[in-house]
Amino acid sequence: MLEIADVHTYYGESHVLHGVSLAVGPGEIVTILGRNGMGKTTLIRSVIGFTPARRGTIRFKGEDITRWPPFRAVEHGMGLVPQGRRVFPSLTVRENLEVAARGNGGRWTLAKVHELFPRLQERAGNRANKLSGGEQQMLAIGRALMTNPDLLLMDEPTEGLAPLLVREVGRVIAELKREGLSILLVEQNLPMALKVADRVHVLSRGQIVYSSTPSELSANHEIQSRYLGV
Amino acid sequence: MTAEFWIIQTFNGLSYGALLFLLASGLSLIFGVMRIVNLAHGSYFMLGGYVGLSVVWRTGSFAAAVLVGALAIALIGIAMERLFLRRLSGQVLGQVLMTIGFALIFQDAALLIWGGDPYTIPVPGPLRGVLRAGALSFPTYRAFIVVVAAVVATLLWLALDRTRVGARIRAAVDDAEMAQGVGINVPLLSLAVFALGAFLAAMGGVIGGAFLGVYPGADFEVLPYAFVVVIVGGLGSLPGAMVGSLLVGLLDNFGKALFPELSYFTLFAPMALILALRPTGLFGRA
Ligand SMILES: Nc1ncnc2c1ncn2[C@@H]1O[C@H](COP(=O)(O)OP(=O)(O)O)[C@@H](O)[C@H]1O
Ligand SMILES: [Mg+2]
Numbered sequence: 001m002l003e004i005a006d007v008h009t010y011y012g013e014s015h016v017l018h019g020v021s022l023a024v025g026p027g028e029i030v031t032i033l034g035r036n037g038m039g040k041t042t043l044i045r046s047v048i049g050f051t052p053a054r055r056g057t058i059r060f061k062g063e064d065i066t067r068w069p070p071f072r073a074v075e076h077g078m079g080l081v082p083q084g085r086r087v088f089p090s091l092t093v094r095e096n097l098e099v100a101a102r103g104n105g106g107r108w109t110l111a112k113v114h115e116l117f118p119r120l121q122e123r124a125g126n127r128a129n130k131l132s133g134g135e136q137q138m139l140a141i142g143r144a145l146m147t148n149p150d151l152l153l154m155d156e157p158t159e160g161l162a163p164l165l166v167r168e169v170g171r172v173i174a175e176l177k178r179e180g181l182s183i184l185l186v187e188q189n190l191p192m193a194l195k196v197a198d199r200v201h202v203l204s205r206g207q208i209v210y211s212s213t214p215s216e217l218s219a220n221h222e223i224q225s226r227y228l229g230v
Numbered sequence: 231m232t233a234e235f236w237i238i239q240t241f242n243g244l245s246y247g248a249l250l251f252l253l254a255s256g257l258s259l260i261f262g263v264m265r266i267v268n269l270a271h272g273s274y275f276m277l278g279g280y281v282g283l284s285v286v287w288r289t290g291s292f293a294a295a296v297l298v299g300a301l302a303i304a305l306i307g308i309a310m311e312r313l314f315l316r317r318l319s320g321q322v323l324g325q326v327l328m329t330i331g332f333a334l335i336f337q338d339a340a341l342l343i344w345g346g347d348p349y350t351i352p353v354p355g356p357l358r359g360v361l362r363a364g365a366l367s368f369p370t371y372r373a374f375i376v377v378v379a380a381v382v383a384t385l386l387w388l389a390l391d392r393t394r395v396g397a398r399i400r401a402a403v404d405d406a407e408m409a410q411g412v413g414i415n416v417p418l419l420s421l422a423v424f425a426l427g428a429f430l431a432a433m434g435g436v437i438g439g440a441f442l443g444v445y446p447g448a449d450f451e452v453l454p455y456a457f458v459v460v461i462v463g464g465l466g467s468l469p470g471a472m473v474g475s476l477l478v479g480l481l482d483n484f485g486k487a488l489f490p491e492l493s494y495f496t497l498f499a500p501m502a503l504i505l506a507l508r509p510t511g512l513f514g515r516a
Pocket of ligand 1: 037
């Protein structure tokens, strides 16, 4: 589904990712862990094309998308739930969902998103900037689903949410996995990450320093304290 | 000062504001979507006027002048965005310099083609004369400008507020990067908005050419007004461009009528005040 090979990414002259490689298979959830500032968001930005990798390649569903503009990657089946939600503040909730609709006859429609997040239907006519943080997160996820992705990139979807809502996001991720979606998930909430992931990678200073199954990481307290501050 | 003076001057300010709206609405949208400070926008106004002039000389048709002038300049806008500005995307300073370069080239080209004499586009027959209301009389052509701007404003508003493309444009104004992240073809959308902005400015140039004239230097004369409108109204906001245009039109007109020697002051002092109180403009968001 997604193969990231030896990716180096820069902001101007600042070298942030130093040769990251990983893969996400069909129907798989791969989680990236790591402290703040280690390059997790930069990795997501490289995959979607916001900050294209300067060296290395990113292949997605058989195509080399390393230098594709972001909208093309989305058309090709990549969905993005960005860090900080980034819903369109001056659009209504319904418009936020509709602008993302690709009309490609996929599974996700307004009705289906409303079914997953009934709250979004209740607030359909409200401007997105009037929503609570939790509602904005639901909207950001719903918006990405409207593009009918095969692979979902999720960057800290539980950031700043109350425990109840963190569980809700966990439930949604599990449900999306059941539907067969592949997910590349960046998460700081360790219990949640361990619960949903098939495999985990730990990122430190722009490099992957540890890779394992969730249960192996769960047992490895040295890695947890060295790289995750647990 | 009689009531008559105030009514007439208000009407004049309104019609000047209407013309400014044609010029500035596109500039505002272009900035909103692309964050490009287009210093060649006044050139579209001037070039539109010149092309319209040539069309009127050839065909005698005012309607053809408006249409051909606006379309020709829209094509120039498309070429400028597609072939030049896009290469500098994200480099704000480079883009500004490039648009200044274009403005200077357009100025010289116009001088070369149309010479240095001032011209006026003849007002078509039915729009000559005056409208009377009691003891007051208003030039028909100025009323025509107000009607045109009102129609354009309504169409733009409907398109932005009620259509899918309009929602995509608003999404790109909110967050252009994220708009791409949900699959919106922002480069294509930007090109369309840029063309529309050039079209409207040139249309303003032809229509304005019949009452302000068409002359060398018109480009840099209208440019500051357009920027005042956009900055006061709020970058990227259509309602802002509407209110800003009327405000600037009225302020400029009353300033010139009441305190001719202070007319820049009466225009720019309120602008500075508005910006001090609302740095993002009347309708802008941070
Ligand atoms: N737009 C940017 N310009 C320059 N440096 C940036 C930018 N965004 C992030 N960085 C730097 O890149 C590094 C990685 O940041 P980021 O990918 O956001 O980390 P994470 O998501 O793991 O917290 C940090 O040192 C950060 O300061
Ligand atoms: Mg981050």
